[in-house]
Amino acid sequence: MVLVWRKNLRTCRLFFVRPKCADSCYFASDSHEWVKIDGNSAIVGITDHAQDHLGDVVYVELPEAGAAVTQGSSFGAVESVKATSDINSPVSGKVVEVNEELNSSPGLVNVSPHENGWIIKVEMSDTGDLNSLMDSEQYTKFCEEEDAKH
């Protein structure tokens, strides 16, 4: 939330600012996950668009560290009230770390989808996987077009 002082009206107003992934993020548009490169690892989570459409996340099914992930395939799930939804990896590789915080605070996926709500860190097997993903601008446009269709 951002507090803005409107000088001409001499009032304050609270604005909700949608969380924005860093410009260095890549996006899997067909399943709404993001990936950010951090040194030798790729950090993966679900996008703000996804969490907004899923609703309140009450449980995150995490993989074990050491598990293999394949680009486009499911590695876990989020539960939101009545539904489980697959989380698909945007890159292939090996899980090196999972966000254990999500066991006690699954709602982090809703309030901070691109930061504290990260889900896994992956040691990538092929950096070429990023070539098939969208950048931030392309993904934003994709989501706007998808929402406009419905």
Add this chain to the structure above:
Amino acid sequence: MTISQTRNVGLPLMKLVRWKGVPILQQLHLEEQLLRTSSENWCIINDGTNDPTIVMGISGKPAQLLKLDSVLNDRIPVIRRYTGGGTVVVDCGTVFVTFICNKDAVPGLQPYPQPIMSWSSLLYALVFRGFGDFSLRENDYVFGNHKFGGNAQSITKNRWIHHTSFLWDYEARNMAYLKLPARAPEYRVARDHLEFICRMKDYMPRSVFVDRTIKAVETYFSVRPVQLEAMETNLNSKFSHSTKLLTEQELEAAAFESHFEKGLSHSL
């Protein structure tokens, strides 16, 4: 071509499986496998299941949801299913209806929980028209403010499943296995199970419900009945299900942990 055949032209195909009394574990296993390995649309109607069984959602914890001493004493099977949502006790009085669809099967439907839930309520509004004050209320099907249908979903990249357990009838003693859940819809207003739910049989005959459901499905899909035996031979026997029947040891361990924590909190 007949008028009904003309109407079906252009509608996506949906295969219909009609069962009676199939064990709920078998039903859930088939559903999960069809969701993950089939590319077709399916409707499964299971009219009752053979034995009383408790079915929890994917994150269900027995100690929090169940009165485990009674469950263990009465040897009631407990399943943790692959979909989200809450806990139900099912038996021969429960009618199950499941839709397994490709994400583009229903034109204009976004494959997310709320749109799918809303679409299902439109379908069932056709079923219950004239039989009661039906509505979708916070993800439950209700007559007035009494729940008679519980829903759950699972959504993959390209497909989704929406399944419902309908309380055509129930045994009051079976509801006693369930604790009041921590997560409950607001309209429940802390009512216990028997004050919260109602029986569908007080509103419509069982066969009428099944027939009207199939008719409602036909407004969205071209329905083709299939036989169970023919289907089972095509399924991959190596498929790994996440739906599990909890063992007696797991339930006893949960009961022990629950008693231990209760004892600890009393002594503090």
